[in-house]
Amino acid sequence: MRVFKPNKLFLPRNFDKPQISENCYVEIGAGRGLHALQFAQANPDKQLIAIERTRVKFEDFAQRIDKVRAQKQRLKNLTPVHADAIPWLVHALPPQSLNGVFLLYPNPEPKNAAQRWLNMPFFEFLLSRLKPEAKIILATNIEEYFAEAKQQAETLWQLPMKAFEVDKESRRTHFEIKYLARGESCYQLEIYKPADYQTRFDQWALA
Template identity: 65%
Template sequence: MNTDKNRVFKPEKLFAPRNFKCPQIKPNQYLEIGTGKGMHAMQFAQENPDKNLIAIERTRVKFDVFAARTAELELNNLLPVHADAIPWVVHGIAPSSLDGIFLLYPNPEPKNASQRWLNMPFFEFLLSRLKPLSPLVLATNIQEYADEAEEQAKQLWGLNVERVNVPQDSARTHFEVKYLARGETCHQLNMVKPKEYRTHFDDWVAPNNTQS
């Protein structure tokens, strides 16, 4: 749990994204942040028709490719979202409503380590949106990033963590394909929110969220 009072996340300070519409949170609801051109998101939706995925991408060019391809495939269990993930999650996701979260090959933020996901106060809020005993999966090709994230997950956030190497034949994202083709090791952290886990945001719901 984050005990640095100077860095406590303040969701009430964030405005909803422009033209925001509160999503319908469905059964077996998953979230992917930083989906890029949607390679993993589309694979996940196709392979898991009983599960629903919201996939967020901030970059317009990548999102347009992703959204067009999703429309062609007519994937009714996949919702592409063009937005900054932090305010969108704050206003769009109710507490304990997600069955899983994917953070696949996030920006390592080499010049600003405080902006890495597990170093951000927002990470506590993100955990509050996850159901107990549900997974949060992070993958990276950078060992130092994985080492730091694993330490933070265990020591700061109190999560159960399994660390594995991504199989050489995995092809979930364009980055993953490239890294594995170069012979790099890709690290994956399978983090699980404990059953009795508590955050400061377990009862916090945005005023415009109708899912609660």
């Protein structure tokens, strides 16, 4: 696999560098924001940066936040971002800054294996942004995608993990609700970054 080149990525349009708290999580592909809102409301001590690339979905997400804020919940711990997560995270995060990452029902790119998160050179960069012992949560309804991600975590990235089926009563995201309502099984991987884990980006930060 080629090596990720963070310095080739341009600053995203309208980039606003966020303050990163001591207890920061990122959700990549937040969709219409159901999980992001639930997480931020349930965990006021945790900051969540929730990133969505598709405009229509992001607008729906932003409207949901407005509705909650209209009910006088300030949700200061939720930062919604309309962007491609890859260049945005490269410009936003110092090394070892995240307590966790959510990848909930990512589009598996059936024809393009290189576009799946654990097959991407960017995944090494993402690992470098995690604090020691932080975790990445990946959920999918596609058993082959789950099996491939599990194998990549084990053999390519050499990371410990837990793998299990998602509870049938779970209701975290719009896609999860849809798949479980259809009677499909959903699967989850929790991938841990060991305390002594090293990547080639551990010292890499923008000047």
